[in-house]
Amino acid sequence: MLAGRHLLEPADLTVEEMEEIFSLAEKIIVDPSAFSEVCHGKILATLFFEPSTRTRLSFESAMLRLGGKTLGFAEASSSSATKGESLADTIRVVSSYTDIIAMRNPKEGAAVLASKYSSVPIINAGDGGHHHPTQTLTDLLTIRAYKGGFSGLTIGVCGDLKFGRTVHSLAKAMSRYPDNKFVLISPKELQIPEYITEQVFKKSGVEFVEEERLENVIGDLDVLYMTRVQKERFFNEQDYIRLKDSYILDKQKMKNAKPSMIVLHPLPRVNEISPEVDDDPRAAYFKQVKYGMFVRMALMAKLTGSI
Ligand code: NCD
Numbered sequence: 001m002l003a004g005r006h007l008l009e010p011a012d013l014t015v016e017e018m019e020e021i022f023s024l025a026e027k028i029i030v031d032p033s034a035f036s037e038v039c040h041g042k043i044l045a046t047l048f049f050e051p052s053t054r055t056r057l058s059f060e061s062a063m064l065r066l067g068g069k070t071l072g073f074a075e076a077s078s079s080s081a082t083k084g085e086s087l088a089d090t091i092r093v094v095s096s097y098t099d100i101i102a103m104r105n106p107k108e109g110a111a112v113l114a115s116k117y118s119s120v121p122i123i124n125a126g127d128g129g130h131h132h133p134t135q136t137l138t139d140l141l142t143i144r145a146y147k148g149g150f151s152g153l154t155i156g157v158c159g160d161l162k163f164g165r166t167v168h169s170l171a172k173a174m175s176r177y178p179d180n181k182f183v184l185i186s187p188k189e190l191q192i193p194e195y196i197t198e199q200v201f202k203k204s205g206v207e208f209v210e211e212e213r214l215e216n217v218i219g220d221l222d223v224l225y226m227t228r229v230q231k232e233r234f235f236n237e238q239d240y241i242r243l244k245d246s247y248i249l250d251k252q253k254m255k256n257a258k259p260s261m262i263v264l265h266p267l268p269r270v271n272e273i274s275p276e277v278d279d280d281p282r283a284a285y286f287k288q289v290k291y292g293m294f295v296r297m298a299l300m301a302k303l304t305g306s307i
Helices: 015-030 054-065 087-097 110-117 133-147 165-174 194-204 214-220 237-243 285-303
Strands: 043-048 069-073 100-105 122-127 154-158 181-185 207-211 223-226 262-264
Touching: 015 133, 015 285, 043 054, 043 087, 054 069, 054 100, 054 122, 054 133, 054 285, 087 100, 087 110, 100 110, 110 122, 122 133, 122 285, 133 165, 133 223, 133 262, 133 285, 154 165, 154 214, 165 194, 181 214, 194 207, 207 214, 262 285
Parallel strands: 043 069, 043 100, 100 122, 154 181, 154 223, 181 207, 223 262
Antiparallel strands: none
């Protein structure tokens, strides 16, 4: 039963519940108009204490397309947080006005805290470098559309594996399916946190290798998940400048990739995928954006108990 539940990290959903959400999203894709009133009378709050374009608008568009309404703020400076209000109080208040809350916050664990004070479902739309479960639902729905399922895949994740929360959530989710292998491509300074290798990969028996050069491994991959170097989480501007262009996927590198490989990116992209790759049929990152909206429609329809 998904109604009334929070989504704070991917493991909050069982594999069966994810399946339920994906199959509803696929039904919505086939006939969106059949779902245009399912959240009639429902209100979504988007509380974004950290900037976002895609994720916030994706949630809002999803709720509007379900026939519901939205309210919220797009930056912490336009909320009472600037007056010193605690997150607990903000959530107590907003959950009295709305039926579901999508929140992004720069602090790790903020969504868990919010869930303790909320009388309505909280969806974590990103908490610092920690988790971003609806991006993972987006990534998985895209992988399923192109690859037919989630098993037997060699998944390369490339870029900022240290701070990239979408990578942490993806690693956790894909480790629950059999026979996947991860290739972790990053500079030494931006390697994936040890808790992912120890408590996620090793615990679930997922094979993984660490590699510094994309060129060396691109030919082995079924999925290449590119990420941006997370500027806002660096303490030191010089380190950011030194690392920001570590990987640039271009036509030349794509020549060595399998014809069936797909390229994903949670966006925003900065320099890590050259625009010349956009026309390659293997570039799936703009399609991924659409899947994100549909999967959020399915998720909110379920969590609000509308379907
Ligand atoms: C990602 C995020 O916010 O973590 N973006 C997104 O939600 N689409 C990735 C990023 O900001 O690099």
